Amino acid sequence: MAGDAPGPPVKVxxxxxxxxxxxxxxxxxxxxxxxxxxxLGLRVVWMQGTVLEVERxxxxxxxxxxxxxxxxxxxxxxxxxxxxxxxxxxxxxVMVMGVVRSCSPEPILRAIKMTDLxxxxxxxxxxxxxxxxxxxxxx
Numbered sequence: 565m566a567g568d569a570p571g572p573p574v575k576v577x578x579x580x581x582x583x584x585x586x587x588x589x590x591x592x593x594x595x596x597x598x599x600x601x602x603x604l605g606l607r608v609v610w611m612q613g614t615v616l617e618v619e620r621x622x623x624x625x626x627x628x629x630x631x632x633x634x635x636x637x638x639x640x641x642x643x644x645x646x647x648x649x650x651x652x653x654x655x656x657x658v659m660v661m662g663v664v665r666s667c668s669p670e671p672i673l674r675a676i677k678m679t680d681l682x683x684x685x686x687x688x689x690x691x692x693x694x695x696x697x698x699x700x701x702x703x
Contacts, residue, residue: 573610573661574702575695579634581609581664581671592664596699604702609673611637612659612681612691618642618652628652630660633692637671642678651680657688 576594584592584606593603613630620626626643629636639660642652651658659681662673681687 571606571608573608574604574606575610575698576606577634577692577695578611578613578632578637578671580695580699581611581637581667582635582669584664584667586667592667599699601703606664608661608663608676610659610661611671611673612657612687613637614688615652615654615656615658617654620652626652630658635670637673639673639675639678640665641675645675645678651678655682656680657682659687 574594580594581592584594587593587603587605591605591607593605595603611630611632613632616629616631616636618626618628620643625641628639628642630639631637639662641662657680659677659679660673660675661677662675664671665674666672
């Protein structure tokens with residue numbers, strides 16, 4: 565049972581996720597050969613970025629296109645998550661936790677949680693360093 569759980573969200577950049585390949589059991593394998601490490605299996609990710617555009621409604625609960633500095637990514641179901649709607653305007657800097665649906669040609673997530681981080685620019689300024697630091701310590 566515990567083996568079926570998706571595990572905690574892993575902080576990633578769009579460029580990192582773009583290179584991931586589908587693994588077994590719905591996981592995605594994030595390449596880490598540059599760091600001399602084995603691929604990291606993940607299902608749920610934590611990403612941050614600036615909202616570029618929003619498409620409301622539709623059968624998928626709305627979608628948003630974001631940019632994190634390394635590249636764009638798309639988030640589905642943005643109108644179906646708690647606190648998702650207030651984050652849905654171009655220019656807002658947001659955190660998204662979501663299940664990875666696709667990685668190529670660009671990442672697509674199904675939102676689980678969204679939070680507006682626009683109030684404090686430190687979130688945006690530190691994001692790349694947070695991700696880099698995390699990937700240095702994950703075995």
